[in-house]
Amino acid sequence: MTSKYGPWGIVAGGSDGIGAAFAHEMAARGLNVVLVARRIPVLEAFAEEIRAKHGVEVRTVALDLSASGALAELASVTSDIEVGLFVYNAGGDDFSTPFLDKDLATHLLLVHRNCDSVLEAAYRFGGPMVTRGRGGVVLVTSGAAWAGGATLATYGATKAFDLILAEALWAEWHASGVDVLSLVLGKTDTPSMRRVFDAKGEPYGEVADPADVAREALDHLGDGPTWIFGSPDPTGASPLGALSRRDAVLVMSRAR
Template identity: 75%
Template sequence: MTSSYGPWGIVLGGSDGVGVAFAHGMAARGINVVLVARRVPVLEQAAALIRLKYGVEVRTVSLDLSTPDALAELERRTADLEIGLLVYNAGADTSSVAFLDRDIDGHLDLVRRNCSGPLEAAHRFGAPMVARGRGSVVLVTSGAAWAGGATLATYGATKAFDLILAEALWAEWRDSGVDVLGLVLGRTDTPSHRRQAEAKGDAYDTAGLADPYRVAEEALDHLADGPTWISGSPDPTAGSPFAAMKRRDAVLAMSRGAATAAGKKADGRH
């Protein structure tokens, strides 16, 4: 993998869950890793384990990706490295609530992490990859991108942005030696998922949840099979599961699914 992509990879949102699983998978393949997240103790703990287990170099960068200068700062702090693999995994929504039940700053922070962030990261770190003729970019998106849904307004919209961005970059860079993959996640056993359940007072049940390490391994094995990879699907390169539906029906189905996932009953109103 280092010969195909380069000696260093960056994982944004790399302190736990799918992000740290990607870091382990990259390190197991001989790639040195830059872990980016906000929480310094969790970052350092993850980095220490990866160094011990795989013997690779690990650099930690504590950043709040919702701030305007975060990606410029990350570029400055990794300017001495050849980054060949970029995984943008930040931007989970740990409080799925109705649109007006979240303040505007919360919505805008999510947009900055999930839209401005991956766009800027892809531009800053993708340009050198294209110039070198090798590299890979993974934008982690979600099944929430397939259609609008109640309590998923901003989150689903940002993940749709990530999906379209990944597909477009794949189309532009496919002949340049740079692989781009939009990784569509379903419900996955992550700390953010656990925190969401705890905040609502729900019992946490891992039944039906994907294992983050299997998700990361699957993606790393299929970096060249873009533009889109639907994790855990029997047909991972297929289109939207709602493709045969009218948009209205798809939105209602997504809303029912969101309500069920939240442990509530959808009322079925149109």
């Protein structure tokens, strides 16, 4: 992995859940890792865990990716290293509620973190990869991107943005030696998912293991543009693709 992508990888949203699983898997494959998240004590403790288990270099960058200037700061503090793999995993929605039950500021922060910051990350870190002729970008998106659904308006819309952005970047960059993968996930056992279900008092049901997600995504990073985790046809079409748009929206809404 280091020879194909480079010595360093960044995991945005890298302190728990899927991001933590990516950090472990990347380090296990020899990459030094930059962990990006908001909570400094959690970041530092997790960095020590990665160093002890995998023997790689680990940097921590405490940033709120919904804040203005966060990606410019991240690019600045990592300007002395060659970043060959960027995983953008931040952007879960802890509160699956009707559109008008959230205040406008909450919606706009989610849009900024899941759209503006993702685009800026791809631009700032993907550009040098294209210039070098090697690298990889993983944008973690969601089955919520397949169609609109009740209580998923903003979250689903942002994840659709990420899915289409990754596919377009794959089309532009894969001939230059840069792999881009839109990683579409269903229900995955993360702290964010547990908060949503705990708030509703609902059982978790069948969920994916973040370690399996990270391992499969890195194994298939070169099989873009899109990988649907858990699907019998992971490079195939949307599972709702045979439905009319209206029926797809109704199915998505009943699933909530």
